Amino acid sequence: MTEPHEVRGEQWRVEHPWEDPLVPVRPDPLGGILPPDHPLGDGSAPEGGEIQTISSGWRLAVREFRSNRLAVLGLVVLIFFLLFSFAGPLVYHGNTTISNPLNANLAPGGGHPIGTDENGFDELARMMQGGQAAFEVGAYAALIAIVIGTLYGAVAGLVGGFIDGLMMRFVDVLLSIPFLFIVLVIATRYNGTVVEISMVLGVFSWLIPARLVRGEVLTLRERDFVSAARVMGGSKTRIVMRHLIPNAMSVTIVNVTFLIADSMLALAYLGALGFGLSYPRTSWGDMLGGALTYVQNGQWWLVYPVGACLVLVVLACNLVGDALRDALDVRLRRR
Amino acid sequence: MLAYIIRRLGVALLVTAGVAAISYALLHVIAPNPAFVALGDRSSPIAVAAWDKTHGYDRPEVVQILDYIWNIARLHFGYSYKLNQSVGALLKENVGRSAYLSLASLVLALVIAIPLGVFQAVRRNSYFDYSVTTANFVLYSMPSFFLGIILIQFFALDWHVLPPLVNDNITTTWGAIIHPEQLLLPVVTLAAIQVASFSRYMRSSALDTLAEDYIRLARAKGLSERVVLTRHLLRNACLPMITLIGLSIPTLLAGNLLIEYLFNYPGLGLMFYTALGNLDYNVMLAYVVLGGMLTVLGNLIADILLTVADPRVRL
Numbered sequence: 040m041t042e043p044h045e046v047r048g049e050q051w052r053v054e055h056p057w058e059d060p061l062v063p064v065r066p067d068p069l070g071g072i073l074p075p076d077h078p079l080g081d082g083s084a085p086e087g088g089e090i091q092t093i094s095s096g097w098r099l100a101v102r103e104f105r106s107n108r109l110a111v112l113g114l115v116v117l118i119f120f121l122l123f124s125f126a127g128p129l130v131y132h133g134n135t136t137i138s139n140p141l142n143a144n145l146a147p148g149g150g151h152p153i154g155t156d157e158n159g160f161d162e163l164a165r166m167m168q169g170g171q172a173a174f175e176v177g178a179y180a181a182l183i184a185i186v187i188g189t190l191y192g193a194v195a196g197l198v199g200g201f202i203d204g205l206m207m208r209f210v211d212v213l214l215s216i217p218f219l220f221i222v223l224v225i226a227t228r229y230n231g232t233v234v235e236i237s238m239v240l241g242v243f244s245w246l247i248p249a250r251l252v253r254g255e256v257l258t259l260r261e262r263d264f265v266s267a268a269r270v271m272g273g274s275k276t277r278i279v280m281r282h283l284i285p286n287a288m289s290v291t292i293v294n295v296t297f298l299i300a301d302s303m304l305a306l307a308y309l310g311a312l313g314f315g316l317s318y319p320r321t322s323w324g325d326m327l328g329g330a331l332t333y334v335q336n337g338q339w340w341l342v343y344p345v346g347a348c349l350v351l352v353v354l355a356c357n358l359v360g361d362a363l364r365d366a367l368d369v370r371l372r373r374r
Numbered sequence: 375m376l377a378y379i380i381r382r383l384g385v386a387l388l389v390t391a392g393v394a395a396i397s398y399a400l401l402h403v404i405a406p407n408p409a410f411v412a413l414g415d416r417s418s419p420i421a422v423a424a425w426d427k428t429h430g431y432d433r434p435e436v437v438q439i440l441d442y443i444w445n446i447a448r449l450h451f452g453y454s455y456k457l458n459q460s461v462g463a464l465l466k467e468n469v470g471r472s473a474y475l476s477l478a479s480l481v482l483a484l485v486i487a488i489p490l491g492v493f494q495a496v497r498r499n500s501y502f503d504y505s506v507t508t509a510n511f512v513l514y515s516m517p518s519f520f521l522g523i524i525l526i527q528f529f530a531l532d533w534h535v536l537p538p539l540v541n542d543n544i545t546t547t548w549g550a551i552i553h554p555e556q557l558l559l560p561v562v563t564l565a566a567i568q569v570a571s572f573s574r575y576m577r578s579s580a581l582d583t584l585a586e587d588y589i590r591l592a593r594a595k596g597l598s599e600r601v602v603l604t605r606h607l608l609r610n611a612c613l614p615m616i617t618l619i620g621l622s623i624p625t626l627l628a629g630n631l632l633i634e635y636l637f638n639y640p641g642l643g644l645m646f647y648t649a650l651g652n653l654d655y656n657v658m659l660a661y662v663v664l665g666g667m668l669t670v671l672g673n674l675i676a677d678i679l680l681t682v683a684d685p686r687v688r689l
Contacts, residue, residue: 047624112663138414212392217665218623220646221400224658228404300515307517308628312635312647331525334531335538346520354515 054302070325073158097285103366110362116355120348124170133164136319149341156326164346169323173303177352180305181298188248189291195249207253214246219308224367226309231317236309243303248294255287289367296360300353306351323349331347379678384565386670393666394446395439397659402438408655412455437561438539446663452656456649461660464645470547473642475557476630479564479621487569492608497582498577506573513570518629522563522636529559540639560637564629568622575618580611613684623669678686 104110133151134142139159147154196204222239240308259265259282268278268330309315310324326345333341409422409431417425429485430441445452451461451540494503513521530538543549548613549559582608583589592606593599631643638644642661649657 146637208389209392212389212396215389215393215666215669216397216662217627217669219628220662220665221397223396223650224401224662227653228660263482304515304517308519308632309631311519312650313519314650326519327517327520327523330519331526331538334523334527339621343522346523350512350516351522354512357506357515360444 045328052120057309080277090202091323100289105315106360109361109363113355113358113362115134116351120170120352121174124167124174127167127170128164131163131167135160135163135168135321136228137163142179144336144338146338153344154338156341157329160337162340162344164228164349165321167223167328168321169326169345169347170352172233172320172322173306174305175233176240176322177299177303177356179234180240180244180302183238184245184298184302185248185291185295186245187241188245188294189252189287191245192249192252192254193256193287195276196253199257203253207250210246210249213243218243219305222298222305223312223314226314231315233316233320234353236306240305244301244305248291248298251290251294252287255282255290259283259286293360293367296356296363299358300360303349303356375681379682380672382677386674390446390663390667391443393670394443394509394663397662397666398439398442401655401659402435405653405655408455408653411653411655413501421457441517451660451663454649454654454657456652456654459658461656464657465642465660465664468640468642468645471544471550471639472630472634472643474550475560475564475633475639475641476626478557478561479568479629480626482565483562483568483572483614484619486565487572487576488608488612490569491573492580492603492611494577495574495580496603496612498581503577507577510570510574513566514574516567518563518567519632519636521561522565522633525559527565540637542638545640557639560633560639563636564626564633567629568626571622571625572615572618575614576611577615580607583607583611588611613680616676616680616683620672620674622671624665627665627668 048091054323111211137159142155142159143149144159145151145155149165151161153166154160156165169205190209191206195203225239229239265278265282268282307324307327308316310322311327311330313328315322315325315328327342327349328344330346333339389530407422407426409425409429410417413421413425423432428439433441442452449462451465452466453459454461457464490506494506497503526538529536536559538559540550540560541553544553544556589602589606592602597605627643630641633639633648634641634643635647642664644656646661648654649661
């Protein structure tokens with residue numbers, strides 16, 4: 040958080056020169072306003088039609104996001120894997136339910152592009168199923184966590200005082216319990232359906248969002264632009280709808296992508312330890328449960344394609360999350 | 375300073391008590407009592423009632439929870455009904471090997487991550503910086519067991535330089551220390567995962583420090599770049615790492631669990647995993663509570679160390 044970026048962010052918030060059509064503006068390609076003495080902005084009045092105005096912070100955020108090539112790549116990877124998991128089974132049919140020892144452990148080739156596993160299940164079709172599980176569990180768990188976390192954090196931040204302190208001490212206590220351990224303890228009892236695992240993961244990952252939203256609400260309440268809106272006679276609804284919610288939303292949206300990535304990783308850990316989904320559903324982690332045996336037997340096709348899917352999807356989620364944070368959180372904009 | 379430490383210690387004790395209470399209550403909800411585990415699935419109701427009475431599981435829940443907190447305060451972790459020994463003895467037996475694995479990987483991670491982050495910051499936006507950032511991003515998104523598998527594939531199966539699993543003969547901490555080749559792969563795997571997050575923070579911390587006036591002054595004085603980097607930059611840029619290490623303890627413990635499971639290294643994590651399979655509730659509970667205690671303790675020590683190391687941090 041170096042000085043110039045901070046200044047640029049404040050300028051963006053306070054002055055809003057583009058809202059005045061009479062002021063010629065040269066937008067910074069990185070999403071701010073160039074000072075007149077900047078080499079890119081020559082300071083002279085621009086020709087007509089050259090002026091690019093920005094109507095809202097959201098459009099600015101979209102542009103910022105699109106300028107980050109890695110993030111766009113991440114988004115493309117995510118879309119590819121969504122299609123692969125959900126549209127793939129419509130195109131490619133492989134046996135994933137009837138075990139067939141005669142077909143077991145076949146190397147890639149023939150009717151099985153990525154071979155078969157020890158049950159004779161088609162590996163490619165199983166990978167598609169694993170992708171479905173990853174996206175479903177990621178989305179449900181993130182949704183549960185974000186709803187609980189946002190409500191809890193917003194209530195704590197708005198109420199304040201003693202209740203706020205009490206609520207946050209409770210979060211501190213829960214945060215001190217290592218996430219994976221407590222989930223594993225509960226995993227000894229659940230049945231391994233997508234909904235159940237998502238609920239367990241979601242119910243234990245709302246703590247960080249709750250903290251972030253509370254902090255955001257606390258600072259937003261005191262910010263100058265909120266006071267300004269109030270002074271200008273903005274109604275309470277307008278302040279909440281136009282100022283508080285859009286600004287707190289950015290924290291939530293950024294956090295959702297990280298929550299999805301973390302839930303997918305947690306699902307993989309549970310699967311690898313043998314506490315994943317139960318038959319006929321499977322996850323990438325479940326498929327990697329016997330990975331050590333597979334590599335020792337030289338059955339690379341049962342390990343590396345699945346592992347690559349897992350790493351790529353989590354990586355893509357993290358890239359998108361990072362870019363969203365850069366794009367939405369003007370105060371953090373560093374590039 | 376002393377008042378601050380005492381206050382923080384009080385909060386830490388309260389949080390630990392809260393951790394014990396919540397873990398116990400949670401276990402109580404999902405598994406009312408361990409009688410069926412101890413006596414078998416088909417034990418008669420009379421036997422279960424008698425067992426409950428002798429072991430105190432017939433008392434009101436609140437009393438049980440308070441009693442458990444009191445036991446934890448005296449470091450009594452209960453009794454493992456599956457392994458027929460006290461959980462305390464089990465922990466004592468395994469804690470050395472786990473601590474060795476964790477500490478070795480933590481030290482290795484710091485030794486790699488701190489210089490890496492500084493070099494990235496100094497040569498920022500160079501190819502070196504970009505490639506390290508990319509590698510970090512991939513490592514950060516990679517489950518530790520998958521990284522372990524890849525390392526086993528190369529170092530053990532393809533090149534035959536290291537053993538794929540930790541040898542069963544490694545039964546003591548001393549044994550693990552005098553056979554470093556046995557533990558090299560687990561330690562490296564666990565360290566690599568931590569390097570990913572540490573060097574990311576180290577880079578941004580070093581970047582912030584590089585912009586400080588005292589760095590410019592040190593250069594203006596004519597100090598050599600090496601002295602500027604080691605004396606002035608490194609010391610200041612490392613300060614946030616103290617907090618980060620404190621915060622990364624849960625990740626370290628979770629990594630420990632997966633790595634011990636993957637490499638079959640007998641430590642606390644493997645003990646916990648076996649307990650999960652056996653439904654050995656007191657062992658599971660003890661490990662969760664111990665994890666919570668270490669997390670609280672780590673944060674406490676990190677905060678105190680930071681105030682010692684950085685006089686600008688006021689209490």
